[in-house]
Amino acid sequence: MSVETAARPHGTATVPLPLVPMPALPPSWRSLGRAFITTSRARGGDPAFVDSTGASLSYRQALLKSLALGRVLERVLGPARNVGVLLPPSCAGAVTNIALTLRGRVPVNLNYTSSQESVDSAVDQAGITHILSSRRMLDRIELRPKGEILLLEDLAPLVGATDKIWAAAVALLMPTRLLGSVLPGLRDEDLDSPATIIFTSGSTGQPKGVVLTHRNILSNALQIQHHIHLSPGDVVLGILPFFHSFGFTVPLWTVCCIGLKAVYHPNPLEAQVVARLTREHKASVILATPTFVRGFLKRCKREDFASVRLLVLGAEKLKPELAERIREAWGIEPLEGYGCTETGPVVSVNSPYERKAADGRPVPGNRPGTVGQPMPGTLVKVVDPESGQELPPGREGIICIKGPQVMAGYLNHPEATAQVLRDGWYWTGDLGLVDEDGFIVITDRLNRFSKVAGEMVPHGAVESAILEAAGTSDQVAVVTSLPDSKRGERLVVLYTPELGISPPDLVRKLHQGPLPKLWIPSADDFLPVDEIPVLGTGKLDLRRLKEIARERQPG
Template sequence: MKKLICAAGRLILRLLFRVEVRGMENYRAAGPRAVIMPNHVSLLDPALAALFIPDEPVFAINSLVARWRWVRPFLALFRTWSVDPTNPFGLKGLIEELKRDQHCVIFPEGRITTTGSQMRAFDGAAMLADKTGAVLLPLRIEGAQLSHASYLRGRFPVRWFPKITLTFLPPRKLEIPPEVKGRRRRAMAQTFLQDLLRDAAWQVRDSGRTLFGALLDARRLYGRRRVIAADIGRKPVTYDGMVRAALALGDLFGGRFNPGERAGLLMPSSVPTAALALGLSRLGHTPAMLNCTVGAQNALACCRAAEIRTVIGSRRFVEAGKLGALVEAMESAGLRFLWLEDEARALGLRAKLTAWFQARFTTPETAGGPDDEAVVLFTSGSEGTPKGVALSHRNIVANRDQLMSSVDFRPSDVVLNAMPMFHVFGFVVGTIMPLLSGMYTFYFPSPLSYRAIPLVAYDINATVLFGTDTFLYGYARSASPYDFYSVRYVFEGAEKLRERTSRMWSEKFGIRVLEGYGTTETSVVSLNTALQCSAGTVGRVLPGLEARLEPVVGLEGVGRLFLRGPNVMMGYLRSERPGVLQPVEDGWYDTGDIVRLDELGFLSIRGRAKRFAKIGGEMVSLTALEEEMERLWPGVRCAMAVVRDERKGERIILVTEKKDASREEMTAHLKAAGYAEVAIPKKLLPVGKLPLLGSGKTDYPALDRLASETAGAAE
């Protein structure tokens, strides 16, 4: 009778939800003793696990749930063990079951998700594995969160009978050194468990799609009429509208380029820019996002590196940003300009109708595949001539999937993206990620509008904000305490989060700023999240990304960070070898950053390898010195420059915006902080303003030139 009821249940679920079970080879590889850990997304999950997991595992069930009348009849059909989550001794019986080579099923999150993402994982499953030597076997349930049996109605587009898949992921042994005991062991066990669930969410995602293909998938999931973007023109755009714009603008400009030719874009953060980038990449014309803040010389170097002959620009943007001299220099160098406003006037009714028909009734073809070039971004030039960074479709979609597996971003979120699209933070995180995830994004053209951006956040009820430390500090100083009332997440990257910025956001708005770390070459690498956060670090490395530390001579407890994973770039384009892609050697990208990795996996950036000075045989971190100056003179910008020294090799000069800076005060502070005499700057150079890049970072090549000229003049 029991077998008949179970068979009928499986048949009904397969007919209604087209249930598919994957990864059975992983289930068999787990062996006789395993803790099976499903994620918990709906009321259907216990039935799915009970009916589709082979054999007859023991189910851990909350003792309160076991008392519900409608649950009791089902308990008679399966082997269950009632567990009181408030009683640490409640797992003893399950431990004995596992020791008899049984499979045990336990939902680590303990409750159904209300965010659509991973909830907190309790360490019970890890403790079971730790006490019995059992393996941990993640089971990922996908699709049930879109059913009416989930708790996501109003947040996700739920429907009656979505397709459901159950995927067994590779089993893992609990990897904690035996000498670790007590609270440290429990903390490491919980982190390990949280990572397993996060990695399972990442592993079932399909990153093998083009950007335009992923956009069409998002439209199918969230609905054609879902409003997903707007800019300062205040014209909301739906998924259908974005697809139409991408098709129309891509076809309009695509015919002006040779096959495979890269197109330079000198455009503001806006809906047309996003649509144009997607439309060009669909046709195989890689959009190269030009940085308008690097000056004419570096801009021309970028164009040489990527072999850009034609630039698509916006007249309004050039006029508003006073970029006439830059455009004139580029035209004088032989670059052809196509102006969006002029070309758009030629977009006739026939072209618009064609785009509408394609968007509505067909699946537009995409040139190339997921491993082809999708966009070229350029490094900031903070350490020399900018380099072109070629990112594939897979690089970008994978990084989006990594972020969605780690943070509870929701389709109900409202993203305020003021980061420029020529920056990887603004393009991948602020534009592509929300666009492919059903989130509404408001594009603001300049991150420097410190007074306007808080008002926009208040006006659109923003819930997610991205920015650098410089920009976030500027917003916080200008904003009313209520301007960010609706914001639930503020993510900071591209430069170190300073204590004054973090403190101001906490005290003025009650918001914790979450610091992350990334590079143009990899997009986001690590991130602090609501689930896993450690102050003073840049968070934990995202799933699917391997990190390796190589020792650095003269430094202990840290290493040079190398990365390998699906989000690591295709390669560099350099102005010395125009158009020649220099691939990443063996797939490992050398970040050039010196980092520390603690036992819980949190990264701390100690500085760039190039931001260490070698003085008298000692390695001195310039980044650490700058942090000490921030503690000594809060709110004052300071930076360390390095000049050649005939006797000691290099010499450090403190460049500061503090006019009355005292070397005696600085020396006393650094000595009290434990710095040796050799590490203390021998000279102070007060300036009106430090040289900055468009992203808000310090322009170190310009700083070093300034210091060298000053030192040379003094000698």
């Protein structure tokens, strides 16, 4: 693939970023539903989905089940367009999402690791009246969202002989041009219509609904395929939930559109089950977070991951120490990537394949310490947080993204949308820089800074210094902040017993190191906890961190 040079739209940048052109969407990719049907007809009896319950579906079977279930759903759902889904990554979860999509409904996968309040907020915001779930799922969680819950076990007997015959006729016999006459999702296809609503984690406040369109998800699937060279022979391990944009776009729809095989398991913390599935199904692509991989390293063997050619990690920073442990333990080069719910989600990822710089020089596709180069068709610029002026390569500022994967906006929140979408650019709120070859370096988030005595203190830098002083690379300590009457804010550190050093001794070591004195927390502001609060997506639960700090140190 050739590399073209795209001059920056504004600013004083003197070095252009390399831009890989965006491939055109295939003619059959006019909607997610049509892309899936086209793939299913081409792949036929090839495996599509398997999961840890033992369920297994070929592409033909997945299409038949999705069509039949969709026909039943049309009889029971009523007029509501947005439909809640409370299911883990599984064959049943995949079929349910596809069935809704083929029927022109918008699946809204609800975060079953979130609070009752957050889920009910999502239900209210999206106008959801019905939630599709299963008895097995409800037995595993305490959550009971608002609305009428329809269990898949109760819907299965409603699939009659007529439904099955109809599904077979549509799947196997009906000409492609006539599919829109019987499938609402293929009738008035508009790439810019909503395909899903992904609610943000709410780690710093109430969740917002990110409206992702068919264009967003299809474009991101094609970008990913070209950037890391996915092929129909690849087997993707799907351990990220469908309520996470990465889990929805890649292990579900990228798999469906390209014709890959997905292997699902609902709990990424069950390392030995993950290892067994990877080994048995010869998974070649694993998408995970550093937090989840730390658990794998403790319990999995090198031979468990012998089939893996791509280990893509995101959602949090991949620390050099963890990357080295992965190389030593498994002989795999981890590839760090970057994305946001609002960008479909993938913005960039390191690649094992050589690329070209703007001046034509060959450049390795993987540059450790960065989150890789942008996806094809994706523009990235860095702006000054204060002035909004574009900065040249190598200067740190706010990362802004433009591309076909950028969301339509926040559901029913035009003001919040206007704050982050400006002239087609999505302002991520992440701080970072872009080097001369277009590799992106993320340094921190704006909301992970505290203003202590007038100075901006990055939580991530303080955490790194604490862990280095403690002699560990595991996430056994995290930094948050509380208001302080004298200095504006003060840093508070939550730590687990695995830190292995007392707060006074640790603070003494920090004072002996290069960390600015103003950045060093007081030993009295170290709070022991049994475990670090983490969201179901693997990210730190920033809101819960602050709540714990406030509960323990109300003054």
